[in-house]
Structure formats: structure tokens, C-alpha cells
Amino acid sequence: MPLIELTDVEKIYPLGNQQVTALSEFSLSIDKGEFTVLAGPSGSGKTTVLNLVGGIDQPTAGTVRIEGRDVGPLDPRALADFRLHHIGFIFQSYNLIPVLTAAENAEFTLMLQGVAKATRRNRIRELFKELGIAGLENRKPRDLSGGQQQRVAIARAMAPQPTVILADEPTANLDSQTAEELLDLMYRLNTQRHTTFIFSSHDPLVISRARRIIRLRDGRLEDDRKQQR
């Protein structure tokens, strides 16, 4: 059974009196442990795919299955609960909470899940070490570089051990060296912890780091290929 399966998905957004077709006849299957990039020009539908897989949005037609479960019929509350327990998100703009420290930010999802404090602390300590940000636990986001903030965001996404981590243009705000370091880090987490990663990008450097490249154009799948890393 594939980890993620989109079948004949269509996504239409209303826009005033008109409709925008963001995805049509879109099918895709992702297995556990993949390190896959969604590539394609601006507006091709990458974010829409990530939003559907992450249960942020629902398809207009077709089905989205995660671990065999059709997430389409879930009501907003069930969908939020599903996200909390299965999906890790990494955003282009990090989305850390400014008033919380790095460690508090990273612990946030675990807190929502009701994980005990000692377990939270241990998990975060280990992840901060692995991500090269040990010692920065008590800093606020404004006192961290962009690369460090994104590492905290990766820790936050990894901490609950989600089924899949979705990263929408995770390196778009970083210089190319920091971007490369972060991708290597995510790749290490992928191979060592077997965490599945799906990220989007139109940066050739980021795309070259993936093991599978799914190219989108005008809301359709244009190409799907594996590459050696």
C-alpha cells in the first residue's frame, strides 16, 4: 500500500465570478521513505498538491488517501486532528512564534498532542543536537539566522515523528550554501530515521538533491522520474 495516493484529483478554486483550475486529472503515489520534490513553474500547482496531502485543503473531485485512509470525507475537526498526528509542515518563512524560545517553538506540536514534559525535552534536546543547533534552545527567533530558524522549524516538524514531512519551498529565503546544508540535513533525517519528505521548489539546486522529481505544469503531471543522489 502506498503511503500517499492521489487519484484523479481535481482542485478548482472560486475566484470572484470565475474559477481557477489548480489541478486536473492528477494522480500520484508516494511510498514510505521517499525524498521527493515537486518541481514546476510558479502557478503549476505545487502548493495545491502539498495542501491536499497535508489536509489543509480538500479536492473538488478525486480522492486523497494517506496510509489507505480517504481524508476527503473528514470534517474540519477530524482533519485538524489528522494533521496534528500525521503531518509535519516546514514553510518558506519558517513560521516560528516570535514570543516563544527556539525550544518552546520546537516543542509546540508535542504540547498540543499532550506529550509529557520530560519526553518533550528529551526529544527536542536530541533533535537540536542532530540539527546542529544545540545551545540555541533559549534564543527567540529574532536572535537566530534564517538557517537556524529553519532548523528549529525542522525540529518542530520532526518531533512528533509524523508520517510525512511536507516542505513548501523550504530554502527559498536562504543563501545557496545554507540551502544546501539544510537539504543535506533533511536527507540525513530521511535516510537515518526513514522519515518521508515531500518538498516543492523551482530551484535547480534543491531539485538536484531529490531522489524523485515530479514535474508539474498547468496543474497536470508533466514528468515523474527517479535520479541518483
Ligand SMILES: Nc1ncnc2c1ncn2[C@@H]1O[C@H](COP(=O)(O)OP(=O)(O)OP(=O)(O)O)[C@@H](O)[C@H]1O
Ligand atoms: N486560494 C486560491 N484561490 C484562487 N486561486 C488559487 C488559490 N490558490 C491557488 N490558486 C491558483 O491555483 C494555481 C496553482 O497554484 P499553486 O499555489 O498551487 O502553484 P505553485 O506551483 O505552488 O506556485 P508557486 O511556485 O508560485 O508557489 C495558480 O493558478 C493559482 O493562482
